[in-house]
Amino acid sequence: MLSEAAGSWFRLFYESGDIIVTHVDLAPHAQREARALAWLDDTEKDRWRRFRFDRPRREFALCRAALRAVLCHRLGCTNTELAFGAAAYGKPFAVVGGTALPFNFNVSHSGRHGLVAFARGRRLGVDVEDRSRSPDIGAVAGAVFGPNEQAELRAAGVSQKARLFLRLWTQKEALIKACGTGFSMDVSEFELPETMRRGMRKGVFRLPRVPNFVWCLENIGCADFAAAIAYELDQRRALQLEAGHVL
Amino acid sequence: MASVEDRVGSLVEKHLGITDRALLDAHTSELGVNSMDGVAFLKAVGQDFGVDIAPEVAAGFASMRDLINHLEANAG
Numbered sequence: 001m002l003s004e005a006a007g008s009w010f011r012l013f014y015e016s017g018d019i020i021v022t023h024v025d026l027a028p029h030a031q032r033e034a035r036a037l038a039w040l041d042d043t044e045k046d047r048w049r050r051f052r053f054d055r056p057r058r059e060f061a062l063c064r065a066a067l068r069a070v071l072c073h074r075l076g077c078t079n080t081e082l083a084f085g086a087a088a089y090g091k092p093f094a095v096v097g098g099t100a101l102p103f104n105f106n107v108s109h110s111g112r113h114g115l116v117a118f119a120r121g122r123r124l125g126v127d128v129e130d131r132s133r134s135p136d137i138g139a140v141a142g143a144v145f146g147p148n149e150q151a152e153l154r155a156a157g158v159s160q161k162a163r164l165f166l167r168l169w170t171q172k173e174a175l176i177k178a179c180g181t182g183f184s185m186d187v188s189e190f191e192l193p194e195t196m197r198r199g200m201r202k203g204v205f206r207l208p209r210v211p212n213f214v215w216c217l218e219n220i221g222c223a224d225f226a227a228a229i230a231y232e233l234d235q236r237r238a239l240q241l242e243a244g245h246v247l
Numbered sequence: 248m249a250s251v252e253d254r255v256g257s258l259v260e261k262h263l264g265i266t267d268r269a270l271l272d273a274h275t276s277e278l279g280v281n282s283m284d285g286v287a288f289l290k291a292v293g294q295d296f297g298v299d300i301a302p303e304v305a306a307g308f309a310s311m312r313d314l315i316n317h318l319e320a321n322a323g
Contacts, residue, residue, distance in 0.1 A: 052270060056279025090276075110281060129283065139287040143302055173282060183282065183302040 008032065010066035013115065014220050019231060020074075021126065021220060024066045024114030026059055033058055036065035039079055059109045067105060067116050074118065075101060091180045106177050113225045124231035125177030127170040131225055137165050144172060146191035164197075166226035171196060171217050174230040175205070178215060192217070204233065204241045214238035251296075251318050258295060259311060262288040271311040296322040 009032045013023035040048065044064055051057040072079055077096045084092045085100060094101045102121040107114065111130025118124075129135070141153055149168055156164045172187050179185065189208070196203040201219045214233045221227045233241070249257075252271065259265050263280055270278065280288070289300045296318055308314050 050274075050277045051279055052267075052273060052277050053279055056277075059279065135283060136287040136290075139290040140283060143286050143290060169283065182306060183286075184306040186301060186303045 009036070009062055010069070010114075010116075014229075016218075018120040018122075019124065019229065020070070020118040021229060022066055022070055022116045022118075024063050024109070024116060026062055026109055026112050026114050028054075028058065033061050036061040039065040039068055041080075041083065043083075059114060063107050063109060063114045063116055066114070067107060070116065070118060071103065071105070075103060087180065089180055089182055089184065108173075108177070108227075110225065115227055117229050119231050122232040122234075123178050123180065124229060125174040125179070126227065126229045127173035127177065128225050128227040129166050129170055131162075131166070131223070135162060135165055135169070137161065140169070141165065142188075144169065144187045146188055148194075149191050149197065152197055163226070167199075167219060167221070167228075168192060168197065170221065170226045170228040171219065171230070174228040175207070175215060175217065178230040178232065179207070179210070179213075204238060205230075214242075216241075251322070252315050254295060255292065255311060255315050255318065258288065258291055262291050271315065273311075274309055275311070292318070298322045 009025045009029065010022050012020065014021035037045065037048065040061065048057055048060055051060060068079055068082060071082055071094055075094070075096060081096050083095045085095050086092050094103055094105070103118065104122060104124055105116060105118045106124055106126045107116050108126045108128045110128050111133055113128050113130050115126050115128045117126035137153065141150055145153065145168060153161060153164055171192050176182055176185050176187055193203045193205055196217055196219070203217050205215045205217050207213070214235065215230050216233050218229050220229055256268050256271060259271070263284060265278065285305070286302055289302060289305050292314070293300050298318070298321055300317070305314070308317065
């Protein structure tokens with residue numbers, strides 16, 4: 001199945017250690033969508049039918065088929081053997097032969113771009129925002145950013161404001177998706193590390209309310225879209241990084 | 248004065264581009280609204296009704312009907 005799709009609508013976008021991020025081309029394309037839909041199981045097809053508009057149907061089919069292709073390749077299973085369960089807040093997990101597998105993944109889409117991120121045995125989240133869309137910064141910033149983040153946005157020049165906004169938004173959303181809570185967590189309660197706000201591509205972060213878990217935040221955006229991943233670090237690695245070892 | 252449902256329906260149409268009022272009862276997961284548009288929409292609703300609706304509160308709404316019920320119970 002993977003070889004059938006290679007060179008098609010998804011491709012490897014980023015890889016570091018056990019972290020893999022696949023880019024999905026979400027441009028309207030009837031043939032691709034029909035092929036993607038054929039890869040989904042009955043439960044997924046039911047979900048696809050329940051979407052009320054073409055865009056979310058397309059996003060779901062193309063991203064879910066890409067997710068299936070990569071998972072089958074990594075897990076060494078067939079498409080028909082692969083199923084999905086759902087954890088708290090609806091976060092899905094992979095199941096093969098009735099057993100939940102320690103292979104985490106997360107999906108995000110915006111405009112023409114979808115990203116599917118994978119990691120073995122640790123939680124992760126991903127967010128992508130198409131730069132061709134104009135974010136409503138005034139409406140959103142107060143609800144999701146802390147005082148320092150908002151002050152930095154206000155101080156940013158016109159040409160940098162949208163870039164900074166999307167950098168902060170994607171990192172925060174990647175974090176709450178990695179935690180599995182989504183927006184049931186008040187994201188204005190915490191601020192991103194100052195180094196990341198100022199443009200560092202990688203940093204370590206502990207949520208103030210859940211300090212036992214340590215997250216690596218990484219800006220993986222490019223010219224076409226802003227994007228970030230957040231993934232769980234083990235304690236030993238986290239302590240090394242917080243002590244100043246190179247990321 | 249317009250009902251809460253009419254006001255929410257107008258805001259849904261203006262900010263999310265959804266014109267079919269029957270979809271006020273659809274599950275939010277079926278609408279495909281992205282999170283950033285959702286947060287901006289809540290801000291607009293909050294301004295229109297003079298209330299704050301935090302994203303973490305809205306995360307518990309299964310449909311626009313739940314939002315309408317919340318506003319009917321909480322908006323002056």
